[in-house]
Amino acid sequence: MQKKTVEDEEVYGKRVLVRADFNVPMDRNGTIEDDTRIRACLPTITYLIDHRARIILCSHLGRPQGRVDGHLRLEPVARRLSELLQRPVKPLREAIGPEVERAVSGMENGEIILLENLRFYPGDEENDPGFARELASLADLFVNDAFGASHRAHASVVGLAAYLPCVAGLLMEKEIERLGSLLENPRRPFAAIMGGAKVEEKIGILENIISKVDLILIGGGMSATFLKGQGWDAGISPVEPDKMEIVRAIMQKAGALGVRILLPQDVIVTEKLKTGAIARGVSAQQIPADSIIADIGPQTITEFTKELKNCRTVVWNGPMGVFEIPQFSEGTKSIATALADLHAMTIVGGGSTAEAVTKLGLSGKMTHVSTGGGATLLFLSGKILPGIAVLADKE
Numbered sequence: 001m002q003k004k005t006v007e008d009e010e011v012y013g014k015r016v017l018v019r020a021d022f023n024v025p026m027d028r029n030g031t032i033e034d035d036t037r038i039r040a041c042l043p044t045i046t047y048l049i050d051h052r053a054r055i056i057l058c059s060h061l062g063r064p065q066g067r068v069d070g071h072l073r074l075e076p077v078a079r080r081l082s083e084l085l086q087r088p089v090k091p092l093r094e095a096i097g098p099e100v101e102r103a104v105s106g107m108e109n110g111e112i113i114l115l116e117n118l119r120f121y122p123g124d125e126e127n128d129p130g131f132a133r134e135l136a137s138l139a140d141l142f143v144n145d146a147f148g149a150s151h152r153a154h155a156s157v158v159g160l161a162a163y164l165p166c167v168a169g170l171l172m173e174k175e176i177e178r179l180g181s182l183l184e185n186p187r188r189p190f191a192a193i194m195g196g197a198k199v200e201e202k203i204g205i206l207e208n209i210i211s212k213v214d215l216i217l218i219g220g221g222m223s224a225t226f227l228k229g230q231g232w233d234a235g236i237s238p239v240e241p242d243k244m245e246i247v248r249a250i251m252q253k254a255g256a257l258g259v260r261i262l263l264p265q266d267v268i269v270t271e272k273l274k275t276g277a278i279a280r281g282v283s284a285q286q287i288p289a290d291s292i293i294a295d296i297g298p299q300t301i302t303e304f305t306k307e308l309k310n311c312r313t314v315v316w317n318g319p320m321g322v323f324e325i326p327q328f329s330e331g332t333k334s335i336a337t338a339l340a341d342l343h344a345m346t347i348v349g350g351g352s353t354a355e356a357v358t359k360l361g362l363s364g365k366m367t368h369v370s371t372g373g374g375a376t377l378l379f380l381s382g383k384i385l386p387g388i389a390v391l392a393d394k395e
């Protein structure tokens, strides 16, 4: 179904609330390590500037869990945006309330403000109608450009739609078009590589994608829960205890569908995940009780690379290890390189995964680098993402 975009609406002089995905990697001093996601939203913002709208930007950043966290303010994002656009972007200290209303009512055409981190309010993740209504009251039109957040039914993604007309931003439109056409008829074998940290969310996604692919390679933080689900010990690696049943169900479903799920046979472990930590390679079946999984091991790299060589379509979300620390970056580097060398359709998604690939200078060698991670995988599994479902259809 074709969705309406910002180009289908009259925006001159209107207050337009843009849900962006400015969830960028940022250190504790507010230094942005990778601004890909900010740049990705520029076409929509520029379009709105050119058409003299009043632009109210909003986004989440990190996981402050409904409370104000001084390290997760969006002010550094406003600064970067302002540099990129070469015009002022005014950060507010709140996302709703009288201060915000005052700021919005004083806006001129073409002016830009950025609301404070939406996740400082529990109502966003809870999809609270009251929070959605307050946000909606600031604007005349809602533009969702946060493809990467559209698999979550949050107030700023889904809830707003009850109170405002909502259309796709230009990045959202591009992601839907690219991913839709790439995956209409995927060439096989089709593999999904999954890793990273958000295990709880990703297990649900894996359950969905299993019926689309031939092969699933698992690394990163995901592997601990899967190894544990197979009855192995994962040391002190964080596992999702209440996901064991689902893991077993997934393995069973995979068996029934003839989908192979490959877990790491060896891993790099450490006692503490920090810079300068001592890294040790061990068999995945002999993880010491005091250790944590930090990367996939060399045998696994060899095996995964060999498997990937046969694939004609590969989707990757989630680093294979804690790649930010050099001792644990080998798995991610090797998989990125293997993908770059393939004669296959390669789709890489997720904030950290895209960052890793970009830092290696390999993004140009992928078919598509998506701004979404979980959202990309879920989209590819054929699910209609909640944030896309609520966008108005083209007439």
Ligand code: ADP
Pocket: 195, 196, 197, 198, 199, 219, 220, 221, 222, 293, 294, 295, 317, 318, 319, 320, 321, 322, 323, 324, 349, 350, 351, 352, 353, 354, 373, 374
């Ligand atoms: P993406 O942003 O690509 O969707 P995630 O957000 O799920 O991926 O996860 C990215 C994070 O996962 C990275 O910061 C990386 O350090 C972390 N990570 C990868 N492997 C492990 C592991 N074995 N243990 C803990 N964290 C891990």
Ligand code: MG
Pocket: 350, 351, 352, 373
């Ligand atoms: Mg991430």
